[in-house]
Amino acid sequence: MAALPSGILGDLDPTSDRAVFRQIADQIREAIDRGRFKEGAKLPSESELVEHFGVSRMTVRNALAILQSEGLASSEHGKGVFVRPRPPVRRLASDRFARRHREQGKSAFTVEAEAAGSKPEVDSLEVREEKPAPDISARLGSPRKVLARRRRYLLDGRPVEAAVSYLPLDLARGTQIAEPNPGPGGIYARLEELGHRLDHFDEEVRARMPSPSEVKMLRLSSGVPVISLIRTAYDTDGRAVEVCDTVMAADAYVLAYQLPAN
Amino acid sequence: MAALPSGILGDLDPTSDRAVFRQIADQIREAIDRGRFKEGAKLPSESELVEHFGVSRMTVRNALAILQSEGLASSEHGKGVFVRPRPPVRRLASDRFARRHREQGKSAFTVEAEAAGSKPEVDSLEVREEKPAPDISARLGSPRKVLARRRRYLLDGRPVEAAVSYLPLDLARGTQIAEPNPGPGGIYARLEELGHRLDHFDEEVRARMPSPSEVKMLRLSSGVPVISLIRTAYDTDGRAVEVCDTVMAADAYVLAYQLPAN
DNA sequence: CAGTGGTCTAGACCACGAA
């Protein structure tokens, strides 16, 4: 049947204007915040909450839906609803593309992940020529066609980031940049070998809720936004030589930047 | 009664494994993406959708809830469900704290907003001394107490950002920094006058769903994440002289940074 | 007032996971 959900949760206030399902969500949220339910712990089942609060199941489900949309809980079919654990966070430093990090063989992602004790993987590799979308095209100086390099990054088996790099075709065609494996130091090292010494990168950071395809690709649970990062690389001639469009699971990243004061 | 919702929406696929409410959400989402429903337009009412698809009202409401959680639609009690308009976006440039922008009288927020043709406001101003939270304290070199300056920023009456600045008390007490109005150029100008020439800023950027209090303070509609930005200001002695904790409505901002390639 | 979305009930059947 459904044992008592323990003494952690109180009673409803029938005099309150606040909707019943919001009151229930408030109580569970407060219990989570106070540590009465720890990370990864199972919340009381729907039937337990129905019995405890004396409401219908839909009311309880509405309450749990609030917590899921806030990113506080996530449900697992057949098992229960759990306090969502905070996954390890990957920190992107503002010097992550500095030339000195590129001298070695491995990619920045691989080096950094291994240093943090995680197992890095890259999959869904696809390299193709295509007509660029208008905003990408504008950033690259309106080339007719571009080389697109798509890939997905995983840490310990969990997808955390999906990225597409676009390069003007006249620059990349026939070079190792057009190969699935661009070689040591990645495409930035290849660009410099081709005479395009990199000067600086512009990054634009946005946050939004994911599209259904992004939910699938990054296996996002509900209540997790994505960070959208668009980076443009410029060579010392001031030419945009690459645009990288990245979507990251927001609960897996913190971006660090340093700004000059002068 | 409920007129036809026009020929924009198709039929359900009864052979599909996909849940009915997801199919309905898919159809409406696709119609929005194709521009069949424009920004700000009213979607078919719940009763129209009930009639069109031949399902119960809860099924239709579940479908609409998906679109709202994705940030694609928002409901207005008594009026309808509407395609959520994309508000104007405020762009934060990476040189926004450069000293040259500080020479004039007005604050950076005010200057920039007026240049963009918006009406800027700052409210909820509160200045007080308090014991810092552990993470703030650590960033500032563990002072016993700090000066906290809280405020909220609005554009054309819409709240877009809430911020708290923390400064070590020994540095700020008794100065104009402890006044509600810190004077021309803001607290950074005052800090430099006090001999703390600023060297650089560190910024940490995260994204997550808002807490209920943040929803209230920023009047966020569902499906809108927040960007959390923590900035630490360092003087030329390497001392952290200010930490600013900012929460921004993610649909109102794009952050721009420039990274060196050296 | 009629139409809209907001809340809530009391059922039903299904799919998944663990034992």
Next chain:
DNA sequence: TCGTGGTCTAGACCACTGC
């Protein structure tokens, strides 16, 4: 097998908006 969450129905009453 049984307990879990996932989906769906067919109602009900309420609160807000606009005419």
